[in-house]
Amino acid sequence: MVRDYNNRHALDQKLRGAPKPAHADHLEVGHWQAIATVLAHVGLDAAVERALSSTPDLSLRYCGPGEWLVVSGVDTPVGLMRRLDMLCGTQAHVVDHSDGRVLMRLSGPSARQILAKGIGVDLHPAAFVLCGSTNVLCGHIAINLARTGEDVFELIVSRSFAESLFEDLMTMGRPFDLSAAFSE
């Protein structure tokens, strides 16, 4: 018995169907993303960070000392694991999180105002800088937040919480007509 297995997205139930037109404030959910956790060996934080940040199409998200989420839009989960193993396999432990995390991209002129309803961190560009990232509480849910543009934020959430976070974000965005869809 051999078959192709379907990978079901955590927000499949919420977002399936015809894509709705994106409004000015929009929540885009990455359909397939390779995400891995990298845990630097004790004492090798700086070396690992150097190795990872020198690679162009990997995006590094800070979680805590010696711990990052690495996001790739070009690799498969297996491919990312292989690449990371080559980059820093002797200096760090690498754990696949492609299925365990969901990435959502919130963009638009009201993005900051929307997030301020859940996040107790100053999101002014002078305080939370472009390309900055951090673990943070959004409402009741722990997420990783990154600023990828002046008005663009990426939220990475544990899969089991994804629906809850999605519903919270849509509620927070209601005054601004926040729309949502899977990315193309």
Add this chain to the structure above:
Amino acid sequence: MTAYRLSSGGLVDRSKVLSFTFDGRPLRGFAGDTLASALLANDQLLVGRSFKYHRPRGIVSAGPSEPNALVTLGSGARSDPNTKATVAELYAGLTAKSQNRWPSLGFDVGAVNGLLSPFLGAGFYYKTFMWPKQLWEKLYEPVIRRAAGLGRAVLERDPESYEKSWAFCDLLIVGGGPAGLMAALIAGRAGLRVILADEDFRLGGSLLSETETVDGSPASAFAERVVAELQSLDNVTLLSRTTVFGWYDDNVFGAVERVQKHVADPSAKLPTERVWRIAAKRALLATGAEERPLVFGGNDRPGVMMAGAVSTYAERYGVSAGKSVAIFTSGSSGYRTARGLSAKGVTISAIVDSRADASDAAPDGVRVIRSGAVVDTKGRQRLSGIVVERSGFEELIGCDALGMSGGWSPVIHLACQRGARPVWSEELKAFSAPNVGNGLRIVGSANGVYTLSGCLRDGVEKATAIATELGFNAAAAPVPVTETETETEGEPSFAALWYVPGARSKAFVDFQNDVHARDLGLALREGFGHVEHAKRYTTSGMATDQGKLSNINAVGILAGMRGVSPAEVGTTTFRPFYTPVSFGALAGTSRDGHATPTRKSPLHEWARKNGATFVDSGLWFRSAWFPRAGEKTWRESVDREVLNVRANVGLCDVSTLGKIEVFGADAAEFLNRLYCNPMLKLPVGKARYGLMLREDGFVFDDGTVSRFAEDHFFVTTTTAMAGAVMSHMDYCAQVLWPDLKVRFCSVSDQWAQMAIAGPKARDVLQQLIDEDISEAVFPFLAARSMVLRGGINARLFRISFSGELAFELAVPAGYGEAVAEQIMEAGRAHDICAYGVEALNVLRLEKGLLTHAEFDGRVTPDDAGLGRMFSAQKHDFIGKHLSARYGLTAADRMQLVGLKPVDKDKDMRAGAHLLKEGMKPSTLNDQGWVSSAGYSPVLGQHIALAFLKSGRERYGEKIVVWDKLRDHEVVAEVCDPVFVDPENKKLKA
């Protein structure tokens, strides 16, 4: 006798007429009115009944300190009780109802309470209704509740929505009056991130009712100009209709914004109210000052108002409080009101000044009575005259409104909410704000600066200082010029007058709680003279207005009676909230399904498609059982699932287990110290059951540990303790043993995990896997990564929580559903079924396997029959040392046993206690308790796990299972906790 709308003037828009109703009566007001100003304009003086005596009451103030004009706005589920008419913004279609009256406002039966007033004095709650106790519930409380009360809370579901938001700024300014606006302007221009919050719907504060000109234009026009400039600045946020209610640690402020309280048809997109948490580097308290009432006989008659409120209604709303207005003042402010009204053509019947000599200018032709005092008021439900006493002579002066002014108190509540006490200022004759550091500065009249020019200057100076402190460049800005103030006004002076002697009738201190001056005297005589005691004894200051008008007079009266300075009496404690905040606003969006987040398993959709009934389990939804056609009760489904697993095979979602990857050269050592059983020598490719203790020796959690490589382990925890175990591991690794080379992270969400259990489990699973998983190659407790046919990376574990031949298969979460479907397809020929957590529970119960129903924090490994797991040989692990203490090793500890009812048809429930036959239920006779119970379809009877004193020595004994809670009693036989397959033949098949 009549309040009325002046023919011109005010900041209301006379072209926008708004219709509203009060107690069903249709009335009209203008855009820009408050409910109170519109009621006054319609000559509706009587607006409520007092709390205790049901006395008729009218509007007293023009702001948030209002004690009397509390109404219920709206109707049905949307109604809002105890809304202050003085701050409620008028809108078309507003419906308001008066409160605390029956049957009507004009004729109120409860007013007989006034006749009973000798019995309703201070402390009446404590005295009159002390005894007998039983009468409290049956008689006193219902009667009091009905007779004395405010608005009614609504029992329907609140249809409004609410939200919360964080805000961060360099400078928060509380109050948008002259000082606040100037400060915002200076700071805004300098580039600070500024938030200006004001509870009014229009920014400007006292500028809106000011007769003075600023920089050559009317004060209100000046305010408008400043607001327009502030609106044009990106770095300034203006929050009108926003009350800053609390000041918290680290300069975080709480504020509530009434987003849609003032609209008849709220938009579904917007919240009704929004709570802000504002983290401010600096803050300015620009909350102004509160005028004090005078405590004289009959001072609560409708028509008696604060003099400043009379001015505000005239200047801002174009409403005169009466046709003939008298003033009773202890300072210059009363004269100012008189001048303003007079300029608008309103007759001033007299100015009664308590001072012997004063230089204040009265309007031309107005009679001034110096050293005078109002000792009584006349009229029924509205004022018709005042009795003025001077040098022993009394005189009746006709008037239909009285403006009273007893001086001013800075509004400093927020500054005192973090423990600092107000400071008595002999100069200001008021309590002023304590120095609370640079985080929060006090500005304007809240700072005791009572002239307009002074407030404007204070705002400029403080904002400049703050900008400089924070490294901004504040350009020198001129202070706006006021015109006439310096000549005629100067600092308003007043003589402190806490109580007007010679009262002919009740002189009220606290209008809302009906506390009059004599109540305070009684409190003092009965030993409750301390300000905190007097407050509770008399209830002065304990109403919804929290004594905003009354507290200072109560303190002054107590001071006078005790013969000390108000400084010595002190104030009661200031706490958030400054004004009442609705529970809805405080809850925000955290209600219904959003009170806590929910977690969904990657197999949720699979379970749903298979007809699962879900159950809440912590944050998770878990599939409880999978009913099939014809099954009428949950038990039928569960029994079928259990029997099918024992006979054939079943699939259960166990994805909710906590899963942790542990890496590092010291990973084995780390785990060895975490678990009470040995982990160092766990071979690669093997799993082991593990038991974690707390440092006090009791079981913390159980789970499995699998080793994938020398330096790579995979740990599972129970669903319930997943978070706690992870935090415990963080603590151990970081704080206890920071030098161990170990790193770990949760992968609970990465893997969908399913248990495939039953004699045919291998036959089903082998169809998905190329590798040989036979008993010889993949025996009990084998654990390995492998690849499913089709190329899915998976992990397979030969572990069992049912006593059957079983596997747990983990696949990346997204593939969970597809793989589960594939297993069901492969298992069809073997009669596979899906089973839920209820069947899982029965299966483990039949095998005497344990969960947190047993590990309840009072159980040692030995109690649970797992003493063999405790490795005394290990040098150290969490919980080792204290496990050896006497109490945890005593022979008569409660030990795990099984129970079977003697009468096979009887059942047992968890929570029941165990008693020897014939013994009375008592703590002393308690022999133990039932931890888990259920029906075993294999045995065809109920079974239970229990903890029983020295239980393992007592197999065969009969014991009473006593459940008083459910009034249930059964005799059961004590037995081994493993009910099914005690030799584990099926497990290792």
Add this chain to the structure above:
Amino acid sequence: MASLITCPHCGVRPKEEFAIRGDASLVRPAPSASDEAWHDYVYVRANPRGRTVEHWHHVAGCRRFLVVERDTVTHEVYSVVDGAAAAREAQR
């Protein structure tokens, strides 16, 4: 209690992101230490008025245990440092 804590790894954060474990001055006794030492370590806690050091776990952030030195009366926070660094320091 503080409203905001400045995590050395994450910056200024609201207290909701943290779980407070308690006294950070305790040192886990050696396995061979006396029963009294173990009893004190597990059960006996001071309830200080004034300065105190506590472990705050940044659960929703970096997941590090931090040592927060604060005042139980004024609620002033004097310092926040990483718990592992503090533990290594203490062992030295």
